[in-house]
Amino acid sequence: MNAIVGLCHFCEAHGPRPLFCTFTTDSDKNTTESSRASVQCSGCTSLGPETVFVSREDDGTIYCSRESVPNADVTSFLRQAAIRSITCEVNWNKEGGVVYFNDAHGHVLSLTFQLKDTWARGLKRWFSIVVLMKDKMLLLNITPLLSEHMQKIAKELQELAEVVFDAEQKVCSQRALRLKTGRNDFVQSRSLMHLTGDDNVFKRLHSHFTWMLKAGAHTYSETLYTSQDLLKKLQPHAVKKSIFEPGTCSVSSDKSCIALRLLEKTVSKAVFRILMYCTLTGVYIVIKSSNVDAATIINGLARLLPINLPNNPRIRQYRVDEQLPPTVCLLEETENNNFSYKWSGALPAKCPTLMTRIENSMNNEKFNDDVLHQHLKSLQLEWLGIAKAVKAAIDSSGSKSDAVAKLKQVFGIGQHDESLVSYWMTVFCS
Amino acid sequence: MSYQDDPSCYVGSFPKDFSYGPFEQNGDGDNTSLQEDHKPRILLMGLRRSGKSSIQKVVFHKMSPNETLFLESTNKIVKDDINNSSFVQFQIWDFPGQIDFFDATFDSDTIFGGCGALVFVIDAQDDYQDALDKLQLTVTKAYRVNSNIKFEVFIHKVDGLNDDYKMESQRDIHHRATEDLAEAGLEHVHLSFHLTSIYDHSIFEAFSKVVQKLIPQLPTLENLLNILISNSGIEKAFLFDVVSKIYIATDSSPVDMQSYELCCDMIDVVIDISCIYGMVDETEVNTFNSQSSSLIKLNNGTVLYLREVNKFLALVCILREENFQKQGVIDYNFLCFRDAITQVFELRNKCQNAITSRGTSGTPEPIPNGAADSTESASDRSQTHLP
Numbered sequence A: 001m002n003a004i005v006g007l008c009h010f011c012e013a014h015g016p017r018p019l020f021c022t023f024t025t026d027s028d029k030n031t032t033e034s035s036r037a038s039v040q041c042s043g044c045t046s047l048g049p050e051t052v053f054v055s056r057e058d059d060g061t062i063y064c065s066r067e068s069v070p071n072a073d074v075t076s077f078l079r080q081a082a083i084r085s086i087t088c089e090v091n092w093n094k095e096g097g098v099v100y101f102n103d104a105h106g107h108v109l110s111l112t113f114q115l116k117d118t119w120a121r122g123l124k125r126w127f128s129i130v131v132l133m134k135d136k137m138l139l140l141n142i143t144p145l146l147s148e149h150m151q152k153i154a155k156e157l158q159e160l161a162e163v164v165f166d167a168e169q170k171v172c173s174q175r176a177l178r179l180k181t182g183r184n185d186f187v188q189s190r191s192l193m194h195l196t197g198d199d200n201v202f203k204r205l206h207s208h209f210t211w212m213l214k215a216g217a218h219t220y221s222e223t224l225y226t227s228q229d230l231l232k233k234l235q236p237h238a239v240k241k242s243i244f245e246p247g248t249c250s251v252s253s254d255k256s257c258i259a260l261r262l263l264e265k266t267v268s269k270a271v272f273r274i275l276m277y278c279t280l281t282g283v284y285i286v287i288k289s290s291n292v293d294a295a296t297i298i299n300g301l302a303r304l305l306p307i308n309l310p311n312n313p314r315i316r317q318y319r320v321d322e323q324l325p326p327t328v329c330l331l332e333e334t335e336n337n338n339f340s341y342k343w344s345g346a347l348p349a350k351c352p353t354l355m356t357r358i359e360n361s362m363n364n365e366k367f368n369d370d371v372l373h374q375h376l377k378s379l380q381l382e383w384l385g386i387a388k389a390v391k392a393a394i395d396s397s398g399s400k401s402d403a404v405a406k407l408k409q410v411f412g413i414g415q416h417d418e419s420l421v422s423y424w425m426t427v428f429c430s
Numbered sequence B: 001m002s003y004q005d006d007p008s009c010y011v012g013s014f015p016k017d018f019s020y021g022p023f024e025q026n027g028d029g030d031n032t033s034l035q036e037d038h039k040p041r042i043l044l045m046g047l048r049r050s051g052k053s054s055i056q057k058v059v060f061h062k063m064s065p066n067e068t069l070f071l072e073s074t075n076k077i078v079k080d081d082i083n084n085s086s087f088v089q090f091q092i093w094d095f096p097g098q099i100d101f102f103d104a105t106f107d108s109d110t111i112f113g114g115c116g117a118l119v120f121v122i123d124a125q126d127d128y129q130d131a132l133d134k135l136q137l138t139v140t141k142a143y144r145v146n147s148n149i150k151f152e153v154f155i156h157k158v159d160g161l162n163d164d165y166k167m168e169s170q171r172d173i174h175h176r177a178t179e180d181l182a183e184a185g186l187e188h189v190h191l192s193f194h195l196t197s198i199y200d201h202s203i204f205e206a207f208s209k210v211v212q213k214l215i216p217q218l219p220t221l222e223n224l225l226n227i228l229i230s231n232s233g234i235e236k237a238f239l240f241d242v243v244s245k246i247y248i249a250t251d252s253s254p255v256d257m258q259s260y261e262l263c264c265d266m267i268d269v270v271i272d273i274s275c276i277y278g279m280v281d282e283t284e285v286n287t288f289n290s291q292s293s294s295l296i297k298l299n300n301g302t303v304l305y306l307r308e309v310n311k312f313l314a315l316v317c318i319l320r321e322e323n324f325q326k327q328g329v330i331d332y333n334f335l336c337f338r339d340a341i342t343q344v345f346e347l348r349n350k351c352q353n354a355i356t357s358r359g360t361s362g363t364p365e366p367i368p369n370g371a372a373d374s375t376e377s378a379s380d381r382s383q384t385h386l387p
């Protein structure tokens, strides 16, 4: 289980502090590195900086107990937990468990309890067992199991300490001593070994804490999913032809694939805009060229689409003597390598958002061609994602539904984007 | 198991609505959150083992000083509601000495925002350099949050010190603390110093002064006491909060420790007697009530006279025996005095603001002792209810 179990105490000299912790790891580094000695105080130390208790599983999991963790983030999280469990959180009983959540650091289950100590000012000392976790739901689910065991540990320690306390009181009653001398001088917080009279108390704790981590792992298992894994699991067909398709994110570096800016220069800006609009919204394009290879242009334009459709029927080369309807956009090479087009349609007053953004980035001189193409890919993937989401919404609640309208509003899809989105939905999202 | 979900903006700090369960509160179970009520708050701060919890226990919970040897080191802020009488209403926060509450993780606005007085306790039996450093830090930070805080420094545990050393350390602490503040650019912040110990009455005296500063009606009360003593031939009069034995007001003649101690002891005697013999039936908890009064004649010609004002307040007077001849007049004047105090209460409840000016206007004129014919007999002493 991905958690840290720690023991903290309230030192009369140093306040709340962690003194021992157990965690799972799979690297031996954690077992060899030495802890940083925090303070010279017998109460605030447990194993010492050099000692580490290690238990190994067959599958390579290592349960490791040590005085402190080398990682600075975890150390501060532990210190916070010590402060909060002992000095801030309150249970209805004087001793008791609390769960609290903190999205920034992590979530904590803690049990606070007291151990008798003849040397302590109040003849008792505060301790807490804390379980630190990043996964809130897992922590909540596992709380009943762990807290039961934590209570057992606390009880065990209390019983040990009680025996020591009674024996010490028999030798010399603190009450009588303090009343007689009228003072109560502070020596130093005693170590847990001293308090419980058990030199192996930390070994006990190591096995208890290890058990907790193991029991947690047996009860619930954590699986780390990438969003792709999740999508595959939830909706396998959604992954097809989507941004998760292998290779979708790679930009063609083929020689035959002309760079967009070069294409723009070749065909002139005005013509390029028409071509771009037609490509993005699925208007058929036919290319009639003499000097320039039509395939180059076809490949160049293909850069504008998120997924490379092999033999895209909508962009093709002119066949000899073919009659084209006027709705098809015909690109013709005239003399001197100039290009012109014939198309019954015209650019709308407001072009699709994606087209505007592509134009903007092409004009951005800070982008070289490679960066530009990479950037365009990400823009396309964004709109592909939008198209997919809209399609899913339409499939489930109908194209006229309120939900779809709202979703479009959220994505910022305006009237001018409709042609693009509906084209992409039919071609890329089926 | 209790659950608490807090938004991450209070990362590791006291959540704003943070409050302890009733088991920590020694008050009357009043659980209302601090943000709602406007009781002044007294903070007890200082290094660990300086004696904060002892002070709070001894003054407000009748703990015997010896028992403080078994107090545990405070691990949480302990909030204690004191609302015995309508005048003495405040809350005491006892802090753990080990924890740095100026750490960014604690919400210093919540801690110092509604605070009326900050009592900083210094252990005079110990090396106090660290304590002075901490004092400077505390005052500067607290002042930044709330510039209305009254700063009180208790030079504590002076019972173990001889008089010379006591004076010397007070002078030294005073000097160094004000110097430290000047260094921090806060020379205009006033610190009050008190020599205290839980083993004598000095702690009650010092706490009285702290509390008095938080009572807005203090001038009125002092004025009433002045009128009372000058008209009754009384030498010194204290208005006591019976439960804590702190005096919430006295007349304007100087207080000497001995007379204060004498009055404290008298209250103890009266309470003990009423507890032992005053119990009418088992269920009665408060045997010190509106009927209580007591008279003690000392063999040096001094008379101690105690009268209750209400359930929680008592007036204790010291006067010469010969001035006590006309006890009826004193009693009558006392009734006037009590009447006036009741009016101050009522007025305060009615309108908090105009209290000081209007509170005195309704006071019946006391009759000067000796100037008027005393026709009342001593048996009237037990009469406590106004017609």
Ligand SMILES: Nc1nc2c(ncn2[C@@H]2O[C@H](COP(=O)(O)OP(=O)(O)OP(=O)(O)O)[C@@H](O)[C@H]2O)c(=O)[nH]1
Pocket: A183, A184, B046, B047, B048, B049, B050, B051, B052, B053, B054, B055, B065, B068, B069, B070, B071, B072, B073, B074, B075, B095, B096, B097, B098, B156, B157, B158, B159, B160, B196, B197, B198, B199
């Ligand atoms: N001689 C003497 N001892 C005192 C006096 N006041 C307190 N003590 C002793 O000082 C010790 C510590 O007192 P506490 O009140 O627990 O100290 P604290 O400031 O609350 O300490 P923390 O809770 O750890 O911050 C106890 O043993 C008390 O008996 C005093 O006036 N004189």
Ligand SMILES: [Mg+2]
Pocket: B052, B053, B054, B072, B073, B074, B094, B095, B096, B097
């Ligand atoms: Mg304390």
